Amino acid sequence: MRVLRVGASVIAACVAAIGIAHAQDTSTLKKDMPGQWELSTTERSKTCVVTLKADAAGQGYKLELEPACKTALPFTKDIVAWSVRGLDIVRLQDATGEAVIDFTEVEAGIFEGLRQGEGVYILQDLAAARSMAKSMDQMIGDWSMVRGNGQPVCGLTLTNTESSPDNFQVFLKPRCDAAIAQFNPTQWRLERGQIILMSKSGDVWQFEADDNAQWRRVPDTADPLIMLRQ
Structure with missing residues (x-):
């Protein structure tokens, strides 16, 4: 019986600790979220500025949506307030408190939410989002693909011409290496700091910036493929 009593006290202490952690997480989100945020499709082809406020409003807190x-984003017409649910969910909700869209943090200051039948949306600090937009503008233009030894293997042009929602046209120049010509990317986008190239068949190549301001295909290999701005 004594063992059972000790076990019960330990369980009670654990439950209390979890409750405190839950309260701290919720409190932190409520404190950190007020301010201006950008609500957008994954690649910002459609954007909306949302101002989250700390003032209580019904079952949540006040917010403002730009006209x-x-x-x-037509679904935003139903959003009247925001709230924090569970440990880490930021909810944009309707007048009854039901979710129009729920977001969870995937990186510092970047939240993702899914609307069934529509896709993924991003909620991001407005200043950071606009900085990313500037970065994307800097991607537009001519690039060269080279091997790790510096040997050029292909030229390509990234454009800002939308080819499908959130994706943009890319064109290969003549006389590309056979492997790249076979891949034949037709679309690109900038996603979470990566250049994403996509072919008609659905193949995807990802490139990340390295310490030398080059973009290396990931995962890295013994014979890396590198994109250089021309």
């Missing part, structure tokens, strides 16, 4: 939101 263009309802045109850019």
Whole structure:
């Protein structure tokens, strides 16, 4: 019986600790979220500025949507407040408190939410989002693909011409290496700091910036493929 009593006290202590952690996580989110955020499709082809406030409003907290939101993202017409649910969910909700879309943090200051039948949306600090947009603008233009030894193997042009939602046209130049010509990317996007190239068949190549301001295909190999801005 004594063992059972000790076990019960340990369980009670654990439950209390979990409750404190839960309260701290919820409190931190409630404190950190007020401010201006950008709600967007994954690659910012459609964007909307949301101002989250700390003032209570019904079952949540007040927010403001810029007038263009309802045109850019029609589902936002139902959003009237925001709240924090569970440990880490930021909810944009309707007048009854039901979720219009729930977001969870995937990186510092970047939240993802899914709407069934529509896809993934991003909630991101407005200043950081606009910085990313500037970065994407800097990607537009001519690039060269080279091997690790510096040997050029292909030229390509990234454009800002939308080819499908959130993706943009890319064109290969003549006389590319056979492997790249076979891959034949037709679309690109900038996603979480990576250049994503996509072929008609659905194949995907990912490139990440390295310490030398080059973009290396990942995962890395003994014979790396590198993108250089021309």
